[in-house]
């Protein structure tokens with residue numbers, strides 16, 4: 001039996017966007033404001049420094065600064081998972097140790113990036129992170145960006161350790177998700193990654209989801225979850241379809257994160273622009289951003305009615 005409270009990880013976990021100031025430097029005040037807003041929505045937690053958090057575009061020092069700000073602001077209210085993935089194992093270990101120091105609830109990591117790594121190498125990387133703290137560990141499987149295809153064999157080997165409590169699967173195959181859930185066993189958590197498939201992921205075994213687009217519409221994912229738990233599958237499906245139309249729109253901008261940041265800015269959360277090479281929205285996109293924000297807010301009202 002895993003010696004952790006797994007309940008605290010089940011549900012909607014927002015992959016937190018990075019917050020920058022006008023010069024492109026980390027803006028911890030904006031980090032705090034955004035985290036505070038999310039704490040008021042009823043979500044379960046935050047995933048800090050992942051893809052949406054642009055962790056791979058930041059220094060170790062910047063990443064620790066963001067996590068510390070999140071922990072101080074909402075660490076006692078929300079479950080905080082610190083993504084510590086990096087190109088170098090020693091950086092991931094430093095980030096994991098810091099996450100434990102500031103009281104994060106778990107650490108998570110992609111395979112080390114850039115080099116084409118063997119399964120043994122990825123295992124060694126993850127093991128070094130796991131051994132460096134007493135925190136639970138969540139594997140982050142996102143083969144479309146890392147190029148590493150996690151096998152069921154390696155997953156099972158990792159899952160057999162007490163500290164390895166789950167996998168966040170951003171691959172688009174819900175079959176793979178179900179297979180990982182079956183391989184990991186009942187005590188092993190599986191987090192749905194593709195927001196477009198939140199309901200499909202839940203239906204086939206996911207314990208919850210970690211997603212980037214949740215950040216501009218947490219209420220709508222909470223609605224899908226609420227309908228799913230109540231057994232109202234038709235309604236849950238209708239909400240997922242509405243959300244998917246919004247995601248298609250979000251994906252039509254120069255970058256997804258640029259679009260999400262532009263939307264949050266309209267709502268009074270100025271978290272800057274994504275870091276290069278990720279593209280920001282342009283002045284020419286503003287009209288469509290405003291329209292999309294209005295559509296989201298209309299649906300949020302409906303979901304809450």
Ligand SMILES: CC(=O)N[C@@H]([C@@H](O)[C@H](O)[C@H](O)CO)[C@@H](O)CC(=O)C(=O)O
Pocket residue numbers: 015016047050051052053142169170192193194195196210211212213247256
């Ligand atoms: C490839 C990718 O970035 N996937 C996202 C999704 O939230 C994704 O943005 C969404 O499904 C829209 O396609 C998440 O799985 C990743 C994530 O939440 C994170 O680490 O920030």
